[in-house]
Amino acid sequence: MTAGETQTQTQTQTQTDTATATGTEADRFHERLKAFEGRPAATAGRAKDAVNEPMIRHWCEAMGDTSPAYTGPDAIAPPTMLQAWTMGGLSGHTDRSSAYDELLALLDGAGCTSVVATDCEQEYLRPLRPGDTVTFDAVIESVSPRKTTKLGTGHFVTTRMDVRANGAPAGTHRFRILKYAPAAPRGPRPAAPLRPRPVINRDNQGFWDGVRDHKLLIQRCTACATLRFPWLPGCNACSSPDWDTVEASGAGTVFSYVVMHHPPFPAFDPPYAVALVELAEGVRMTSNITGVPYDKVRIGLPVQLEFLRVDDTLELPVFRGEAG
Template identity: 75%
Template sequence: MPSPVPGTEAVPGTEAGRDDVYARLKAYEGRVAGAGGVGKDLVNEPMIRHWCEAMGDTNPAYTGADAIAPPTMLQAWTMGGLSGHGGRSAAYLELLGLLDDAGYTSVVATDCEQEYLRPLRPGDRITFDAMIESVSERKTTGLGTGYFVTTRMEVRAGGEPAGTHRFRILKYAPAVRERAVVPPPRRPRPVVNRDNTGFWEGVSRHHLLIQRCEGCRTLRFPWLPGCNACGCLEWDTVEAAGGGTVYSYVVMHHPPFPAFDPPYAVVLVELAEGVRMISNVVGVPHDRVRIGMPVRLEFEWVDEELELPVFRAIEGSGG
């Protein structure tokens, strides 16, 4: 390839730079990717059995005195395992290095193709050689832009051609994507059902409604379909006056939940009517919440769609 005229050197990332990279990559086609490989194990019945069990393949041709190996195991007999086969050829490493230097630093295996020339049987010794068969033009994919590199492995059994295995990778520069604007997390939505719809309708009107049994007149909270004192299924409601005290509380530090900023206090408020409900205290830091602290009902929008009943500490009540 002629040397570029001074002042016209190809710059990576430009059209000229990409053409220069492609021309250099094409020069590796036909060169050795690996030579003189020898399978670490003879073709054997245990590996065939493990493969068939993993694949769920019950073909009787793979068992018995005349068993053959499943054809799709062709590559399995050439694999080097964790210790490998001693490395790739210098040409293949140079090719990958050229792509790295040009900015195509990511890699993904894309597909393989196999051709079968003779069945493999237990006892066969596998040998193989590989070459760089092709390098594609520059392609743009969903992952990014890069080049497909295909190697072709010729597999032999006992010195006779047994099959061909083509393996293709994509060496690419990851696509630059604009970071999506992630909306702030929202509080979990309350579960609204036929048993508590009336409570949430009251909240929407800034009324904190408490159920009252029509049989024994017992107040209950949270809302239930029947009275847990007498079992009566009939009920009406009374509106809470809004006063209460902190009956108990816990300060949450961990684990973190979306839309909550720890540490924060979760309180059990005893309303003036005698029932208790779980909520949050606002108006004081979490470390100033105390049992017996007087509070008053408020309604607070926690996001653009959800309004909840909360309790504000009465001024001067903090510890």
């Protein structure tokens, strides 16, 4: 065997030994994490409010769900609200156990300092009705081995919440997060791609003509005077195909919003806020919020229309937040 072959063999063996040691270390750490499986995350939790009609109404308005099952004397709550009744809000729940916090602290100490919610699963056993008292128990159901994703390397943590209504089982909610160490950027950042182009057709051509002229135009039915947005070929109130337009004042408030962290889309730089803005005229439209940090956007925030040129050939209506 030559000296070169010996050196190559030594390097290969060193790499193998390093990988084995790293794998063993990861296995030992995972065993520490698995020790939390089965431990309670919350015990004898109690919803801060009983199932109630105002919350159901707000939920249905936000979702655009007009099912008659959610109104009237025999109303039930939308099944997907199962988790909503158990949320602790900004003040949290006093019945939360220390095990979940200890698990997250252990992951933080291993460098998994970032977190993203990945998915949830729900099972429904009985409908919830206004007046029901909601209680729950939660358990740390599983902690995955180390996983490598585009976001980074970490562990998936799944909690299972068993929900009861007036003491009787009502459903199960599983919630999964990824606690991870962010991946280091690789190489120089590529040039930003162009924003997607809007699809312009005969039904919305007038809207984009208005944007070109720095006007935000709202359709108005000439038969019943109902305003509508987004643009449609006919009135959704009286079905008339005839319409004209009114120019929006540009004033509005944030009706709802979400902060986009993941997945990344070409030409967008997360995190950024996307809001459902309620215009002074009463219609709502989705757009970006500018002028304030993404984490300062709040429901009710006053906003004002402006036009943002994103590249040489595209200008978009957005809304600038008015910082308090």
